[in-house]
Amino acid sequence: MGLDTAKLRKRILGEHLPLLLCLLYFAALAPFAEGFATSYNLVNVFSAMLPLLVLATGQTLVMITAGIDLSATAVIAMASVVGAMIISGDVGWLAGNPLAVPIGIVAMLLVGAVVGAINGTLVAWFRMPPFIVTLTSLMFFSGLAIWSTQSKAISALPHSFLILGGNDWVTLAIVATVVGGIHILLTRSLYGRWIFAVGHNPKTALVSGVPVQKVLVGAYIAAGLIAAVAAILITSRMESGSPVHWQRNLLDVIGATVIGGTSLYGGKGKVLWTVYGALFLTLIDNSLNLLNLSHFTIMMVKGLVILAAAMLDVLRNRENG
Amino acid sequence: MNTGKPSIKTALRFDSIVKEFFGVRVLKEVSFEIGEGKTLGLVGENGAGKSTLMNILGGNLQPEEGSLWFGGQPFSPRSPADAEVAGIAFVHQELNLFGNLSIAENLFVNCFPTTGGLINRSRMFNDTSAALKQVGLNLSPDTPVDRLSAGEQQMVEIAKALARDARLIILDEPTTSLTDIEAGRLFKVLRDLQQQGITLIYISHALEEVANLSDDILVLRDGEVVGNGPKSSFSQSKMISLMVGRDIDHLFPPRSHTPTRKPALRVEKLGRKGVVKDIDFTLHEGEVLGISGLIGSGRTELARILFGLDPVDSGNITLAETSILKLSPAARIQKGMAFLTENRRDEGLCAEASIADNMTLVAAPRFKRGPLALVNRESISLEVTRYREAVRLTKSAQNTQQVKTLSGGNQQKVVLAKWILNQPKLIILDEPTRGIDVGAKYEIYSLINQLTQEGAAVLVISSELEELIGICDRILTMRQGEITGQFNQGEFDREKILAAAIH
Amino acid sequence: MTFLRNPLLALTCFLSLLLGGCGGGSSDDRITIGVAFETLQTEYWVAGFDAIKAELEKRDIRILEAIADSDSNRQLQQIKTFVTRRVDGIIMVPKDAKTSIPAIKAANEAGIPIVLFNRIADREGVEFVGVQADNFALAKATVDYMVEKARETGRKHKAMVVLGDMGDHNAIGRRDGFFAAIDGNEDIIEVVARVPSEWNQEKAQAGVVNAFQANPDISFLFTSSDFLFPSIVSALKAADKYHKIGEPGHVILGGFDGDATAWQMMQDGYLSATGVQDVYFEAEASVQAILDLLEGKEVPELIRDPGFVIHQSNMEAMKDRMWGAVISSGN
Structure with a gap:
């Protein structure tokens, strides 16, 4: 009996700790935050979580290779602007064309793939540090997006496009496909094994016949594509293409991934953990808004809560290690 | 003060020391003593409790029962700092120096001599020079440590111990990464230390070294003292049988197989400027070919070129009658090559990953199914079970356990299993038994035998000539990037081989 | 189990501390108005925010506040939070004319009157009262x-x-x-x-x-x-x-x-x-517009602040x- 509870405890603390934290946080705040536990609000929480979750899943992929992708929000800006320039009923190049929406979506995905390919090539073939490479991409493509629109938002997007991020069920289906796909990729496929091996030890991976450079480029392209999917959802939800959508949320993306338990040093990470991390951050944001704290208090409290969660993680690792 | 002659005082005494981890006794009432100025040779297989014992002495671990006496006083170090203050110094297998700092800074890294709060550099340099002279190193104190060879770094570690007036120095596998010449220098320095009356504990798998250096021998097995006494009462084979708990008549299993005449690998006129030159040889199916040479002779570089990790300027490499010169390592693996590198930690393992993931890394592409390249988990786990038995991995290890938690010998078995699982036709082994114990070595030799019986060709690179003589059908010597000699089984002569490799 | 207890205990303590500081949301019968600003980075917005707060306090109206930090997505979440808390009206400074439309839509769908303070949005399928300088x-x-x-x-x-x-x-x-x-x-x-x-x-x-x-x-x-x-x-x-x-x-x-x-x-x-x-005029007009809308009175789509040189x-x-x-x- 002792063994079983110990095993269960280890499993909960090792695998599902962030979920436990979410539940605990929810239970602790429900009596105080008015409307926290209402179905309207819970739908809100889940709907707000979806774009963050998609982005954090891409981040997880890159982080497992011991990299980081700071360019995610620049992909959103660039893809959002490019997509809207194509499909907008006002100023779109293909305004009124029945194929505008599919072409726009393909173009947005292409933007993500191109940015990812640039990042991956510089990291894998030129052996530049991922932090610098993606930071540069972030600056360049955010700047390009603002410059090409003169920081104006582009609206009048076709109705068929607005469904993608506006209807929670459609969004959920898209997100579940992406997140589930990456989960299967990481846990079941050859490519997933290679990603972990490269993250653990690229030298060993190379000697063992893993195409290290291709794996790295692939991971960054995948992350770029995933960020483009997020761009589609966000552009649709905000009913406008804009170079400033989500520009201040980059650290939420990285935060959700790391709080979930994915290691910044590579080789360790799970999509499920990232789901928990995204849920945790969204819950914090939502609850602090409900508590009617001032903006600056929210930022401070959020920092402290994340610190507390990270500290708990350190304690947990010390116990296990 | 201490003349040391008339009655030998006890320097260190372990009295019924017991240590438990999670309820498992890893040290079972260990008792022994070392006389002042004497050298104790400590031997035992990996996992016998040597490290635990030394960690207790170094203050990293505290015993559950028993007592420790040092210099006639009860001694219970709570931290490494306590041990250092008492005059105990460690020279580790994995060197613990800061590569970016100078020798002098390394020597005084946590006790810089100061005057008025500032570091007194001239005193630091003078003290360092004196300590370096003692260990026979003719180097400037501001040389950065990462410019030193492994052997020189070892000497710096010893100089560090001397600079801190250590009375007891523990050497843990000090010769693992040294060339024969460097090892010779180390032994000379150790003899000097013995003359000066410093007490030594010498831990090594190289039993010959232990026998040469020590006054007394202590053999540990499964956390118990199974042999303790003056070295005269221990023959090498007695040490081995005590260590492994059964009789091993020979260090090497008998070669039951004779090589074919069918070439597996043909190397012609292979050259790379400044690295290797005019390398010509043929390796046959079922043959074990050894390469002997000093560090820097080009032996490891040759292996890396053969495997496609380093570029080549001229010549040709033919595997199974087709040239592989232009192929990537991955493509060579597909053609049946395998390469166990000399550096297990950096290039052989993913230390944080599980045993199963490490074992299946090379062969994983063979288990992919469908357009998504999903890996068939059932068949892959069957292979893991099969091959961990084949390499005799310790039964206590779980497949999901991290590789870094295993002993050196078991880690090496995982690397071997990783390659064998892909059923290679040609396997290159660079220092396959470095830093692992006698029992594991024997098992690895048996495995090499078994591979050749199944028709594989094996190329072994080793610093230990005894090992090559014990397991090879043929030995090539290398010096300065060239092959300088070839010796067939039956004409192996230690002196002649060494002469070809060194002069 | 001691390990499990300690950090979780710590977290619980931390949370209750947090809550002690904010007092929680005890409901009362007063009218509640949510005020959502895009930013408080310039003096102008601070002055406007303070003017609205003063106006609401004068009329004994409960205030919920939210600052979007120049992020229209966050503003959307904040407006949805106001809906969750069933505010009676919303005064909002939109991020810009276009990207804030989904937020206005969320208020419209919940049937909550919304006034845009000083900056207005495009009227693309959304309803609001704008209060704006000419x-x-x-x-x-x-x-x-x-x-x-x-x-x-x-x-x-x-x-x-x-x-x-x-x-x-x-x-x-x-x-x-x-x-x-x-x-x-x-x-x-x-x-x-x-x-x-x-x-x-x-x-x-x-x-x-x-x-x-x-x-x-x-x-x-x-x-x-x-x-x-x-x-x-x-x-x-x-x-x-x-x-x-x-x-x-x-x-x-x-x-x-x-x-x-x-x-x-x-x-x-x-x-x-x-x-x-004239921020004082604009603040007063915004609050009055919401109260009028709640009483079912007719309110013009755009209230002009004439201002002065x-x-x-x-x-x-x-x-x-x-x-x-x-x-x-x-x-």
Whole structure:
């Protein structure tokens, strides 16, 4: 009996700790935050979580290779602007064309793939540090997006496009496909094994016949594509293409991934953990808004809560290690 | 003060020391003593409790029962700092120096001599020079440590111990990464230390070294003292049988197989400027070919070129009658090559990953199914079970356990299993038994035998000539990037081989 | 189990501490209005926020606040939170004319009356009441005064205009007001520089410096917002163009908003005129509009804040209604 509870405890603390934290946080705040536990609000929480979750899943992929992708929000800006320039009923190049929406979506995905390919090539073939490479991409493509629109938002997007991020069920289906796909990729496929091996030890991976450079480029392209999917959802939800959508949320993306338990040093990470991390951050944001704290208090409290969660993680690792 | 002659005082005494981890006794009432100025040779297989014992002495671990006496006083170090203050110094297998700092800074890294709060550099340099002279190193104190060879770094570690007036120095596998010449220098320095009356504990798998250096021998097995006494009462084979708990008549299993005449690998006129030159040889199916040479002779570089990790300027490499010169390592693996590198930690393992993931890394592409390249988990786990038995991995290890938690010998078995699982036709082994114990070595030799019986060709690179003589059908010597000699089984002569490799 | 208990205990303590600090949301029967601002980064928005708060307190209305930190996605979440908390009305400063439409839609869907304060959005399938300064008329009146002063100098002037974010209706109105005032006065005013600022200090500064390099003889400058004055003044000083009215080399300066910097510059004799938005009027009108809507009264789609031009000759008389002057005297 002792063994079983110990095993269960280890499993909960090792695998599902962030979920436990979410539940605990929810239970602790429900009596105080008015409307926290209402179905309207819970739908809100889940709907707000979806774009963050998609982005954090891409981040997880890159982080497992011991990299980081700071360019995610620049992909959103660039893809959002490019997509809207194509499909907008006002100023779109293909305004009124029945194929505008599919072409726009393909173009947005292409933007993500191109940015990812640039990042991956510089990291894998030129052996530049991922932090610098993606930071540069972030600056360049955010700047390009603002410059090409003169920081104006582009609206009048076709109705068929607005469904993608506006209807929670459609969004959920898209997100579940992406997140589930990456989960299967990481846990079941050859490519997933290679990603972990490269993250653990690229030298060993190379000697063992893993195409290290291709794996790295692939991971960054995948992350770029995933960020483009997020761009589609966000552009649709905000009913406008804009170079400033989500520009201040980059650290939420990285935060959700790391709080979930994915290691910044590579080789360790799970999509499920990232789901928990995204849920945790969204819950914090939502609850602090409900508590009617001032903006600056929210930022401070959020920092402290994340610190507390990270500290708990350190304690947990010390116990296990 | 201490003349040391008339009655030998006890320097260190372990009295019924017991240590438990999670309820498992890893040290079972260990008792022994070392006389002042004497050298104790400590031997035992990996996992016998040597490290635990030394960690207790170094203050990293505290015993559950028993007592420790040092210099006639009860001694219970709570931290490494306590041990250092008492005059105990460690020279580790994995060197613990800061590569970016100078020798002098390394020597005084946590006790810089100061005057008025500032570091007194001239005193630091003078003290360092004196300590370096003692260990026979003719180097400037501001040389950065990462410019030193492994052997020189070892000497710096010893100089560090001397600079801190250590009375007891523990050497843990000090010769693992040294060339024969460097090892010779180390032994000379150790003899000097013995003359000066410093007490030594010498831990090594190289039993010959232990026998040469020590006054007394202590053999540990499964956390118990199974042999303790003056070295005269221990023959090498007695040490081995005590260590492994059964009789091993020979260090090497008998070669039951004779090589074919069918070439597996043909190397012609292979050259790379400044690295290797005019390398010509043929390796046959079922043959074990050894390469002997000093560090820097080009032996490891040759292996890396053969495997496609380093570029080549001229010549040709033919595997199974087709040239592989232009192929990537991955493509060579597909053609049946395998390469166990000399550096297990950096290039052989993913230390944080599980045993199963490490074992299946090379062969994983063979288990992919469908357009998504999903890996068939059932068949892959069957292979893991099969091959961990084949390499005799310790039964206590779980497949999901991290590789870094295993002993050196078991880690090496995982690397071997990783390659064998892909059923290679040609396997290159660079220092396959470095830093692992006698029992594991024997098992690895048996495995090499078994591979050749199944028709594989094996190329072994080793610093230990005894090992090559014990397991090879043929030995090539290398010096300065060239092959300088070839010796067939039956004409192996230690002196002649060494002469070809060194002069 | 001790391990499990300790950190979780710590977390629980931490959470209860957090809650002790905020007092929780005890419901009462008063009317509740949610106030959602895009940013509090400039004095103008702080003054507007404070004016609304004061107005709500005066009327004993409960206030919920939310600042979006220039992020329209966050603003959407905040409006949804207001819906969750069943506020009776919402006063919002949208991020811009387009990206805030989903947030307005969320309020519309919940049937909660919403007033956009000072900045309005496109009316694309959404309903709201806008309270806004008449940017065009006020900017035109301000520049008219500047042109009059220019004419008094009896010589020709080269002019520079610092523009705002062109996604913002206010910025467009002010730009159009500026050119309407110049129209017909081309005999003495030639516009040689249009500096885009996107409501950003650094961009404004760089643009003004560049414009002076290209046209060192610019002597007429209008900025679409007073909050850009610190960077404009530093650029003027760098070009040795910052002199008082009447001194040689003086550049005729005009602005919009009426903030504390502008008030100081006016007192010191550097600034000729600025168009003042009457935040007290706007705050009062916003709150009144929500109360009227709740009572089912008819409310116009757009409530105009006429504002006023404050200039060297009327500054003493008008200072009590200029929010920048009020803030300054409050300190």
